[in-house]
Amino acid sequence: MIRAYRGDIVYSADKDELRVFDDSYIIVKAGKVLEITKKLPQEYKNLEIIDHSGKMIIPAFSDMHLHASQYYQRGVGMDRLLLDWLNDYTFPQESRFEDMGYAERAYDLFTEDLINHGTLHASIFTTIHYEASDYLFNLLERKGLYAYVGKLNMNQNCPPSLRENTKDSILDTERFILEHQGGKTVSPIITPRFAISCTEELIQGLGSLVKRYKVPVQTHLCESEEEMRTVSTLFPEYSYDSEIYLKYGLIGNSLSLMAHCIYLDEKDIKVLNSHGGVAVHCPDSNINVTAGLMPSASLADTGMNLTLGSDIGGGHDIPIYRAVARAVQVSKIRVQLGLDQRKLSLTEAFYFATRAGGECFGEMGAFDQGYHFNALVIDDERFRGLEIGISDRLERFCYIGDDRNIIARYVDGKLLD
Ligand SMILES: [Zn+2]
Known part of the structure; x- marks a missing residue:
């Protein structure tokens, strides 16, 4: 099963670098990340798309x-x-x-x-x-x-x-x-x-x-x-x-x-x-x-x-x-x-x-190729009003967000109830 998840994607490359992908797709196969892409390649055009446009997709x-x-x-x-x-x-x-x-x-x-x-x-x-x-x-x-x-x-x-x-x-x-x-x-x-x-x-x-x-x-x-x-x-x-x-x-x-x-x-x-x-x-x-x-x-x-x-x-x-x-x-x-x-x-x-x-559990906590798609979708719409980038939105969520902002949770690509 291959799916594409669309949203503002952000995760850690390492301790000093965030990878940020504005309005992009994470392609997930059998619960693991295949790639992140700005535009869906032709081969994926018939994929099921889970649309979280405007929301942040971050690792669990x-x-x-x-x-x-x-x-x-x-x-x-x-x-x-x-x-x-x-x-x-x-x-x-x-x-x-x-x-x-x-x-x-x-x-x-x-x-x-x-x-x-x-x-x-x-x-x-x-x-x-x-x-x-x-x-x-x-x-x-x-x-x-x-x-x-x-x-x-x-x-x-x-x-x-x-x-x-x-x-x-x-x-x-x-x-x-x-x-x-x-x-x-x-x-x-x-x-x-x-x-x-x-x-x-x-x-x-x-x-x-x-x-x-x-x-x-x-x-x-x-x-x-x-x-x-x-x-x-x-x-x-x-x-x-x-x-x-x-x-x-x-x-x-x-x-x-x-x-x-x-x-x-x-x-x-x-x-x-x-x-x-x-x-x-x-x-x-x-x-x-x-x-x-x-x-x-x-x-x-x-x-x-x-x-x-x-x-x-x-x-x-x-x-x-x-x-x-x-x-x-x-x-x-x-x-x-x-x-x-x-x-x-x-x-x-x-x-x-x-x-x-x-990474204490395996290939988790990031969206590199092969990593488990264990992810959260963050809706920070109610904080809008300030024009800021994705990394600033991430910081704001950490300081003032709460569970109301977490609108979906995925483990191995599966939506948790
Ligand atoms: Zn203790």
Whole structure:
């Protein structure tokens, strides 16, 4: 099946370049991009044309770090520091996912809102609960989203209701991998919450699973100074925070998504860059729990792979286009404080949110030939009045748009309901 989608097309060529095609056609065959053309070639003149003239066609967004189980609690407890916020709000909330009725309601709402806001690729934390995690996995697969879903591992420094037995935690994770490997669009991901909540024995066991099954990994790294002080007390023999993950193979064997990365040591930067680690910048969350301001522009200049995350519910807002704007704002504050030499451009932040995130799942997040046609159609008619070009319209959507502007969502060329 070949179709042509007409509109104002824009996507990232790389982190410093937007490709913009005014009133053009994307030709899509079997869900993948064949070419972008200003005029339809003769051979395509009888094609079905999906006409989005005057609207922007952009790649789907990728949220590379968020907690589906915290969706209900977003915007609550925002006066707490990270560890108090976890103890006072998050752990009691996560304990409720033993109740499948509760889990289903929460995950249904979460998934609906994720799709509404155009996040069609996501790397998601659940809780320690197998059945609830299985439910979310199957729901996302049924909806056709591309996602990684990680059943959480946690065996210390948490309430008894959330504390796993080490052996069971590893066995349950292996079962989750075996029962979910080979999913069409959703895959399992190893998910130790953070070093504070995992013993060395657990991290070692999870590393063995990474090596055996070549599954990706997601966790939190260098998020707040308080967290890092606790990690160095718990693991005094390690000199930098990513060392324990490197030692046991959670970095270097597959995709490693490291959320926050605000206070990376020189050695951490070297480890991540030499093993293709991906730092996930979550600006809203970092501000809300007073974790800090990520040095995103400086890290990008070291060659680090950066992506964006909403970090629901440390972050209060699920739209990743808003995280694009926030990442730029935070980078400006760092420059004003003399902490960084330069700010992020909108082009860079949009790249993190689309192409850089999408490519963690395969050829997604852009419209190069062969890439999956995972796309959003943005109707910004109600903002008109100013004569501006497509890249300015894209910036405006990131700052002031919302789900009302997203009038169609495609995955592999298929329109989502
Ligand atoms: Zn998080």
